[in-house]
Amino acid sequence: LRLEPFVDALPIPHVAQPYEGRAGGKAKYIFTIDEIQQKLHRDLPPTTLWGYNGMFPGPTLEAWTNDPVTVTWVNNLRDENGVLRTSHYLDVDECIHGPSFSQKVPFVVPHLHGGKMKGRWDGHPDFQFPPGVNDTYVFDNEQRASTLWYHDHALGITRLNVYMGLAGLYIVRDEYETKLQLPSGKYEVPIVIMDRQLNRDGTLYYPSLWTGAFTGDFLVVNGKITPYLRVERRAYRFRILNGCGTRALELKMGKGKFWVVGTERGLRRKRWKTTRVLLVPGERIDVIVDFSSRRVAEKIRLVNKYPRSHAPGSPPLSEDVLEFHVIESEPQPKYKPPKALDTSVKQLPSSANMVKREFTMGEMQEEKCSGKVYRINGLGWDDLTEFPLVGSREEWTFVNLDSTHLHPMHMHLVEFTVLRRQPIQVTGDGTYELVGEPSGPLKGDLGWKDMVGVFPLEAVTVIVQFPDKGGGRFPYHCHILEHEDHDMMRQFHLQQLHC
Ligand code: C2O
Ligand code: CU
Incomplete structure (x- = not known):
């Protein structure tokens, strides 16, 4: 299949409109998940996809710092006869963790990637829901202006649900950023x-x-x-x-x-x-x-x-x-963004009394399914071993034991800064040693992050800032969706301080 490039105009997803309140402020929304037909290219017939509010990608949700947003997510996935779906549109591999419990039913659970919210509304796979059911989440937006996105997170079928189209942008704005008057x-x-x-x-x-x-x-x-x-x-x-x-x-x-x-x-x-x-x-x-x-x-x-x-x-x-x-237009004066954008953004330092954790990541053999699986420290989803405290900082090192795969690591809820990158050498089954000199973050690593690419045979250390309130279980995982689904996803349990 060959398709001519540059024949379709770039669509701009519209800003979601609330049923109460106003977009960009305190507001309430309904996001319905439907099976849709959408043309992906001038020369193609419409493709069957899944979309939020009838579109792929979904509408852009605009929020303002500290103005809570409520979203009711409706799983309205129906087949071509209009009947609520009891099976997925794509083939589900029931051998891997998750779908085996659900018999291919297209469960969904929307996750706001980069959002700070209560655990109940994090899009944790424990709260996935089937067609015909809805769930209402509150996002407090107690966070700075940033580019977040929402996407599906159902256990063992995240790669399929996102592939069908369940993703969209979520933009948080604040006064500080608005004052910079970047192009808008x-x-x-x-x-x-x-x-x-x-x-x-x-x-x-x-x-x-x-x-x-x-x-x-x-x-x-x-x-x-x-x-x-x-x-x-x-x-x-x-x-x-x-x-x-x-x-x-x-x-x-x-x-x-x-x-x-x-x-x-x-x-x-x-x-x-x-x-x-x-x-x-x-x-x-x-x-x-x-x-x-x-x-x-x-x-x-x-x-x-x-x-x-x-x-x-x-x-x-x-x-x-x-x-x-x-296009034909009056040329505007040359533009440069301000040199100093936000001087409150600092790379977090390590300190001697910080809790330090290490996570080895790699491909492993297994008897069942396809014969291989991706794991973190050789453990699985139900193995809880990280109990960080609210308000604390911890040093997390992700070690990529694979020589060919990049593992983009993501933690829910928190933000982190990159401290160090260092090459490694694998010395045995699951063991390694550091080689060469460590280097600081790459230019592109600087700033507050919730993703970090860990290259083949590399150890990347980040300093994680846990929020000063809340609690509960939150996933961390590789964002290669095929890895996340099988089984490079685990959970940390954020703890309250007990005196
Ligand atoms: Cu964007 Cu847990 O994911
Ligand atoms: Cu991976």
Whole structure:
């Protein structure tokens, strides 16, 4: 299947409208999960997908710091006859953890990735619900301006539910960031990149049995395959999400430079000018691109340069992600984002009395299912071994024992900063030693994060800030959805202080 690139305009998901209150403030929403038909490309018939409120990606939910938002999620998945689904649209591998209890029923559980919320509303797989059922969550938004996203998190079928389309952006705004007057309104554009594999008839292809890596040939951006975006001769702000299951992206914009102003959890301390940026699955960046000195009719391509060696799975058919078409417009003065964006953002230091934990991650053999499984410290979902205290900081080291797979690690609820990266050498079954010199965070690691890419044969240490209230069990896992589903996902139990 070959599809002509740059023939569809980049769709901009609309901002969700509440049934009570107003978008961007205290508000109440209904998000219905439906089976939908949506055209992914000019030359394809509509594809069967799952969407929030009838669209893929879902509407962008805009919130304001400290203004709580209530969302009622309705699982309304029905088959082509309008009957509530008792089986998934895709084939479910019942051998892996999760689906074996549910007999292929398409349970859902929406998770706000990067959100600080009570455990009950975290999208924890314990609270997944079947078609015909709904659940109401409250997000307090007690957090700074940032680019979050929501996506499904059902146990053992997260990769399938997200692949069907259950994902969207959630943007938190605050006064501080608003005062910086970064490009806004129609000059602030979300870019959600997800890869998909299609059958000749335009239907989604996904393997029937669990596989450790899956990449699609087509890069779908905001719901269209390699689209174009018309831009004026001025600066834009792009909030970019790598929403792929397995594929890492290294984005480059023609020959030009751009500014990175934010990470997953908000503004960076300082702007960073670069020609390329790496985005592992689950990661977001906030960038400023200035088209003011571009010629009318100039075309600039956003391409993916991620080297094949690090990407489990094949490269896409082409590097193309998106093309910017510069339209006839009054050129605006050159724009630079402020040099110091948020000086309160600091890299957290390690200290001697901090609790230090270590997590080895790797592929293991197992008798059942496909014969292999991904694990953290060789343990599984029900093995609780981390009980951090509210308000504490801990040092967590993720050690990637695999020589080919990147593991993008994610922790729910918390934010962290990257302290150190160091190469390792595997010395035996599950054992390793550090080699060479440690290095500090990469340029792209700086700032508050909830994702960190751990490269093959590397140990990455982060300092985790646990929130000063709340409690309960929260997942942490690899964000390669195939790994998360089998079984590179565990839980920490946040504890209250007892005197
Ligand atoms: Cu974006 Cu637990 O995930
Ligand atoms: Cu992984």
